[in-house]
Amino acid sequence: MKICLVSHEYPRAGGGPWGGVGAYTSNIARALASFGHEVYVIGSGETESREEDDAVTVIRLPLNAPKIITQRAAGQVLDYSSRVRECVENLHGEVGLDLVEFADFAAEGYSFITSGTPRPPHVLRLHTCLEIVFKNDGREWTEETRNIADMELETIRAARHVTSPSVFLAELTAGAARISASNVRIVPNPVDTNFFTPSKGHDEALVLNPGRLQMLKGTHVLGRAIPQVLAARPAARFIFAGRDTLSGPGGASYRQHLEATLDRRALGSIQFTGEVSRTRMLELYRRAAVVVVPSIYDNFPNTVLEAMACGKAVAASRVGGIPEIIKNDEGILVTPDRPEELARAVLRYLGDRDLRENAGMNARRAAVERFSPGVIAAGMTHTYEEIVDKSREPCASA
Known part of the structure; x- marks a missing residue:
């Protein structure tokens, strides 16, 4: 055709x-x-x-x-x-x-x-x-x-x-x-399962949130979950990888809005990369121990598919089309806009390497078999x- x-x-x-x-x-x-x-x-x-x-x-x-x-x-x-x-x-x-x-x-x-x-x-x-x-x-x-x-x-x-x-x-x-x-x-x-592939080794304390900074993507939900994660895992670090948007109050920068509302003690554990290339995104997926997609709304997010293709443990909102992607033991689904529940999911993964690796293997298999x-x-x-x-x-x- x-x-x-x-x-x-x-x-x-x-x-x-x-x-x-x-x-x-x-x-x-x-x-x-x-x-x-x-x-x-x-x-x-x-x-x-x-x-x-x-x-x-x-x-x-x-x-x-x-x-x-x-x-x-x-x-x-x-x-x-x-x-x-x-x-x-x-x-x-x-x-x-x-x-x-x-x-x-x-x-x-x-x-x-x-x-x-x-x-x-x-x-x-x-x-x-x-x-x-x-x-x-x-x-x-x-x-x-x-x-x-x-x-x-x-x-x-x-x-x-x-x-x-x-x-x-x-x-x-x-x-x-x-x-x-x-x-x-x-x-x-x-999802390009030939490009987004697993690699050996990762930073066992790194939590990655890929995607635009905006309310729709639940950026603030992870922001509110971070203090709870740090209370149990002080060495944890968080990367927000995505471009800023003018979706803060009054059309302001959402990053600035988020930083103003974050716990001051958490800021030293957080990095904002801004918009990144596809190759850089692959590097970040591979480095991360856990990938978090805490959306308030999402249709069929590429970030979930890409993280799964990279064999990552994913904690994502039970919202939109995400439950049609993540099945059974391929990741953890959480209630949207519940930072405490999100923090518990992240801590489960950070504290259990076997759980993390099994979820990642199941996720990779699903990406290849259903979404390649x-x-x-x-x-x-x-x-x-x-x-x-x-x-x-x-x-x-x-």
């Missing part, structure tokens, strides 16, 4: 920082290419360009807008989606695409999907739309973010076919966009083939 994936987050050369949608797009593009598909990606760049990224053809369009979606104007989002539509149509005319996939996030497919263009067939991939983000993150709407969120919702409602990495996200988005969850096909996100690129590419190929077949039917719908 000739498949086009659209994501302005698709990573640029050099392996710099990327978002969750970019990570998914990179992983699934390579997995599909390895399956023998002809894969194209429409991403963003400083200038318009076309390049080969291994077996994937990447077409880059200037974003002409801030990287962070909440800092964009709705007009900028509309302009970019219009240029994406033109690019898709030109590429289809050039190579005859079988399918194009858009993300719900950032409404990149708005112009194409809402136009009712029948060819090539399209599918919308759920990641987490702004309607859900703002509801769970306690942020205040601006006129621009409200308009962008409405564009995302309109795109979801107009999409003929929709996929989701989890049942949870399918049902949550269905409620927000007023569509039927039963029409959403479930295919998990892949080959496994997910097979499932996605089957889904794409169903969508293409259905698009040939008259009056096809999701």
